[in-house]
Amino acid sequence: MCEKVELSASLDEDGMLDSAALRRALACLAQFRSALDAWKPHAVRVVATAALRMARNASLFLPAAGRALGHPVDLIAGDEAGRLVYLGVANTLGAADPAPRLVLDIGSISTELVIGEGAMIRRIESFALGAVRQSLTFFANGRIDAAGFDAAVRSSRSRFAEAGFGARGWHMAYGACGTVRALAGHAHRGGNAGAPLTRADLAGLRDAFIASRQDVHLAGGLALLCGLMDELEIAAVTPVAAGLRVGALWDLRQRAGAAVGPLANPLGIV
Known part of the structure; x- marks a missing residue:
């Protein structure tokens, strides 16, 4: 199941989520409850991320x-979101x-960057910067x-530079988010949407978006x-059909003490 609620786009200048978006979210959750009641899973974990971390009315x-x-x-911090991704x-x-x-995850109003080796995480950084926030700031009038x-590019780059992330010169990174997958779909329309995105691909998309x-x-x-x-x-970013939701399922499996082989893939993702 997948329902688009777009909470992040409803945050106003005072950091409040509007009532219409909250009603949509509650209606969506009620539908998910019906599915969960029918499915009766052994374990459930529900996480909320950046939009609700920033919303002043999240506690309500x-x-x-x-x-x-x-x-x-469970309202999770950016570091926990990065870990699950x-x-x-x-x-x-x-x-x-x-x-x-x-590994990078560009969300609506936050971005997580994670460096690791195999299953070991070496560094996580979370930035209060996302696709919707950049759009509302630089393309507010459509x-x-x-x-x-x-x-918008200069602003994004300066935010990452200020953090002093340090690690540079990556031949390949992995984009575990809908943003990267959607951009790859546009760049490789009619071809392999799972192919890496290069800087040349992004330059072509820039021109296409400005034209259209x-x-x-x-x-x-x-x-x-x-x-x-x-x-x-x-140099390039490869879209990966896995991210926070897949990580949360693996986390549940590990918490339950199930034997998990390093190459196991319970969701059948390729």
């Missing part, structure tokens, strides 16, 4: 969300592979032009990815 919404779903909602990617790609890897796009003036929210994600790849000198 979270108890109501738990009642609607029938399970408590990496867990999902590592087990999908092969946790036994000892090669260093950079207009995508060269000046606004380039300003469509996909405003995705344009914010593209600008963010351009800034990130420039700052960390990433």
Whole structure:
């Protein structure tokens, strides 16, 4: 099941989620409760991420969300989100592979970067910067032009530079998020949507988005990815069909003490 609620886009200037978005979210959770009641899973973990970390009225919404779903909602920090993202990617790609890897997750209003080796995480950084936030800042009127796009790229790059992430010169990174998968779908339309995104691909998408003036929210994600790849000198980003949700399932499995082989793939993801 998948329902699009877009809580992050409903955050106002005072950091409040609007009532219409909250009603949509509660209705969505009620539908999920019906599915869970029918399925009767052995374990459930529900997590809330950046939008609710930033929302000033999250403390009112979270108890109501738990009642609607029938399970408590765990508001997790950016580091925990990054850990779950990496867990999902590592087990999908092969946790036994000892090669260093950079995993990135560009969300609506936050971005997580994780460096690891095999199943071991070495560093996690969470940034209050995401696709929707960049779009609302630089393309608020729905207009995508060269000046606004380039300003969004510079802003993104400066935020990553300020953090002093340090690790540069990556031949390949892995994008565990819908933003990267959607951009790959646009770049490789009619071809292999799972193929890596290069800087040349991003330059082509920049020109296409400016020409069409469509996909405003995705344009914010593209600008963010351009800034990130420039700052960390990433040659290419490969989309991976795994991320926080897959990692949360692996985490549940590990907490239950189930034997998990390093290359096991209970979701059948390829």
